[in-house]
Amino acid sequence: MSTAEPTPAAPSSEFQPANTLRSRTFIGLLVAQFLAAFNDQAIHASAMFFAFKTRALNEAEAISLMPILFYAPWAIFCTMAGYYADKYSKTYSLVFWKLAEVGITGVALFGFYIGTHGSPTLGTWIVLSTVFLMGTHSAFFVPAKYGVMPEILQPHLLSRGNGLLESLSFLAVILGTVFGGVLSVYFERREEYIGVVLVGLAIIGALASMLIRTMPAAAPHTPFPAYIFGPLIKNLKILFSVKALRLTVIGIAFFTFVVAFMRQTVYMLGESQNPRWDEALTSMIVGTVALGIGVGSPLAGWLSGRKVELGLIPIGGIGMICGAVLAALTLDYLPGLIVCIVLIGFNTGFYLVPMYTLLQYRAPKSSKGNMIATSNFINVTGAIASSLLFFVLVTSAKQTGFVPEVEVNEVATGNLDNWHLEHGRPVGFVVSIPGEDGKAGSILSIGKLPKTAEPKVEEISLEKLNPFEGKVGTKGLTIHTSRKVEKGQPVVVSGYNLRGVEHYLLRQPDEKPEPAYDLHQLPQFLFLGTGAMTLFILIILLFSLRDMLSRSVWFLRTVFKPMVRVDLLKNLPGTGRIILVTNAQETDRHRSIIAATDRYTRFFHESELNTKTADEAIRVLENGDIIGVSVAKETESDAFHKFIEQIQVGLKQKAEFVPVYCGIATMSKKHDKKVLRVVFGEKLEPSTDLAVLGRRIDLMQNTPMD
DSSP states (O other), X not given: OOTTOOOOOOOOTTOOOBSSTTOHHHHHHHHHHHHHHHHHHHHHHHHHHHHXXXXXXXXXHHHHHHHHHHHHHHHHTHHHHHHHHHHSOHHHHHHHHHHHHHHHHHHHHHHHHHHHHTOHHHHHHHHHHHHHHHHHHHHHHHHHHHHHHHHHBOGGGHHHHHHHHHHHHHHHHHHHHHHHHHHHHHTTTOTHHHHHHHHHHHHHHHHHHTTSOOOOOSSTTOOOOSSTTHHHHHXXXXXHHSHHHHHHHXXXXXXXXXXXXXXXXXXXXXXXXXXXXXXXXXXXXXXXHHHHHHHHHXXXXXXXXXXXXXXXXXXXXXXXXXXXXXXXXOTTOHHHHHHHXXXXXXXXXXXXXXXXXXXXXXXXXXXXXXHHHHHHHHHHHHHHHHHHHHHHHHHXXXXXXXXXXXXXXXXXXXXXXXEEEETTEEEEEEEEEOOSTTOOOEEEEEEOOOTTOOOOSOBOOHHHXXXXXXXXXXXXXXXXXXXXXXXXXXXXXXXXEETTEEEEEEEOTTSXXXXXXXXXXXXXXXXXXXXXXXXXXXXXXXXXXXXXXXHHHHHHHHTTSOOEEEEOGGGSOSSSOEEEEESOXXXXXXXXXXXXXXXXXXXXXXXXXXXXXXHHHHHHHHTTOEEEEEOOSOTTOHHHHHHHHHHHHHSSSOOEEEEEEEEEEEEETXXXXXXXXXXXXXXXXXXXXXHHHHHHHHHHTTOOOO
């Protein structure tokens, strides 16, 4: 993109974040991103299955290539995506890329048409290119989508807004993944109609994006970077230097890692079935993860209330671990497996919503797009690491004998006279075998054949060929072929029997035979590995925020009790040395205040104010965390003055004060509904007269609800 791009007319400065989730802008964003996520996954799935059918790629190649095609643009364009999301109104990015989506789906339509009616290989690669283009679309659309949330919603609505956004996003992922497989089956040999559906949805999404009101640019005077990846290094330093942002970056990157790993595991599970699952069933199983996230995300947003509820993260992590372990134990019982995968997704919603909300909330206002684009770069690293780890684990399992190799016996060598393909995979074939020493040849006819197939001359007995050591399959049939095999060419037919299912392998005579493995148990250990990796990252997160586990316990204790209303949370800084001064004396009220913060917070009661605790407070503040002090109305007490003085003297840089009022308030006079209200006051300088703090807190109880 050129730096000479004309600057759009300045948007109205009157735009204000909405105080309701029913705003026109938020609804337009929800519809636009829902259809974008649907088309992302529908193109992803249908392109993969189209590659199977045209035999441009085999299953292993396609499964490995899809994540690379989709995620590579996130790394390549992360700096530019962040720059344009902050340089101009995010509305422009959202609308532009929704219009671009219409063109991308048009390319997919063209590729499907060419592949079906002209050149299968060329058409397939045109369709595969749209996976890369949709990845580019997402690389620019996602930073604008998440970065715009704090601009269109008030801070106290962010958790609920993100819950709804994530719910619809993953509902779209489910439908896109499932429909990508279903449409591939329904429109077999008429795949251009898939393109027509995608174009139609892209047009509707583009129209929905027009509902998003134009809002001011976050950093309109930012120059185009002299070095394209220079801002990436700068942004990485910012993300890892702020505790709250470091927590979100690690957490979200791990989420991307786990989702990519689980997706590959489920595809592996489908391929390892005996006989293997078809495309529609595999797509539906993959989509059930998103179903769980779609249910868990809005619930997490609702339970978070008006704050970032970090106590949900361990609950979600533990739920993901339990789901992964149970999935490993129920692989052979499909209904149980589906329930476990939905459970993993449900708990992922609890884990994910606080992470994204915290990233949006704490990212610098002038560079939210840049921060999210940089986070996407780290996510891509997680996705690539997931693919590499998956490849290493599967390869190692085969080479070390962890999964047993199956003995493959040669059946016959002859000419492939005919075969029958369903969804791009052979389900039956006819091979003519020449006779020896001038004798008449014979016919090997296996599986389901097309109605137009010539009558069988002679069907060879499997017992006579003895490829399965006398075992004749009774539970099904699976046929594997190399990509080079074509009808009318010489082939070598090999076979083996795996737990009562016949497997045939067709290859050209000059091709080296591929070994066969019984992968039945491998997905079980991959699911167990997912649980172990989740436990590892959860431990890292618990070290990052030392009181996270106690927040979870407090959340579970109070989830069914009268709610806590948090007001003016925006007054709590995300960095720096902060002393919270509050009128709250009870431990339970301290916990309610702590639940609203996003850093480790240590409270000191008025009775604890002494030299020993002052030293502890200094250590907490120097570590970048927060302390809280309970005081009575008379803040002129000697103990309070001496405690604060010792802290300020002992710090390398003096701490600022944030007054916090905590008390019972009436939410509704009509129903006399009572809530515990926590109000954060404006930050005060270290030199503030301490006598002012108590009076300031008293006045805050009359602060209007935001």
